[in-house]
Amino acid sequence: MAAWTTDQLAAITANTDLYLAPFREDGTTYGTLTQTWALVVDGKVYVRAANGQASRWYQAAVAQKAGKVRVAGTDIEVTFEAAGTDDEAAIDAAYEAKYPGSSAVPIMQGAGPRSASVRIWPR
Numbered sequence: 001m002a003a004w005t006t007d008q009l010a011a012i013t014a015n016t017d018l019y020l021a022p023f024r025e026d027g028t029t030y031g032t033l034t035q036t037w038a039l040v041v042d043g044k045v046y047v048r049a050a051n052g053q054a055s056r057w058y059q060a061a062v063a064q065k066a067g068k069v070r071v072a073g074t075d076i077e078v079t080f081e082a083a084g085t086d087d088e089a090a091i092d093a094a095y096e097a098k099y100p101g102s103s104a105v106p107i108m109q110g111a112g113p114r115s116a117s118v119r120i121w122p123r
Helices: 006-014 056-064 088-098 111-115
Strands: 018-022 034-036 039-041 044-048 066-071 074-082 117-122
Touching (some): 056 117
Antiparallel strands (some): 018 034, 018 066, 044 117
């Protein structure tokens, strides 16, 4: 997999939102950009679906495995992968650190969103 640049990681860290658009079923057309909260944990980029695995963008991301993200007005071609549980506690902590005091943080740390964690790489 390709590595994120220092500037890309800084932009993801500094911006509240990251928009993502997995490919549609045809594998070439982008889906609708969806607002997410992205986190950088040890140089890796993660997002979680607030509605868990039932989320349409999550289903498209893990099925199509590619698409794009937009952060700070810049589009980046990416690869998506279900994150598994290896960095689960670090992702939970990163939500608290990046979005302190938000009532949405406990939701994003819940079982549904945890089961719908996605790791993103540039391609």
